[in-house]
Amino acid sequence: MVKVExxxxxAKENIEINVxxxxxxxxxxxxxxxxKKWLENSAVAVNDKLTTTLDVELKDGDRVAILPPVCGG
Structure with missing residues (x-):
């Protein structure tokens, strides 16, 4: 299972999924x-390393973080 944060x-709870x-x-x-509306604009990290490609193999225990753009002041 892969944990998705x-x-x-x-506004979604973390999930575990088999992919x-x-x-x-x-x-x-x-x-x-x-x-879906967040996926096009968000960065993705696998085990705390940013990736720019979908060609990343995942294994049991991996953690994927969906990082939306934010603005701050």
């Missing part, structure tokens, strides 16, 4: 309209 203003890679995870998450 939704950070910042994304093989980030591409498959995106397909699953895109089925939720609230999450």
């Amino acid at each position: 939704f950070l910042g203003p994304i 093989k890679n980030l591409k498959e995870l995106k397909e699953v998450l895109s089925k939720d309209d609230e999450i």
Whole structure:
């Protein structure tokens, strides 16, 4: 199982899901309209390392963080 964390203003509880890679995870998450709107603008980190590609294989115990853009002052 892969743990998915939704950070910042994304109003979703963390989930655990059985997926093989980030591409498959995106397909699953895109089925939720609230999450889907964040996916295009958010950064993604796997085990605390940012990635820019969906070609990342995931294994049991990995942690994926969805990091939405934020503004601050």
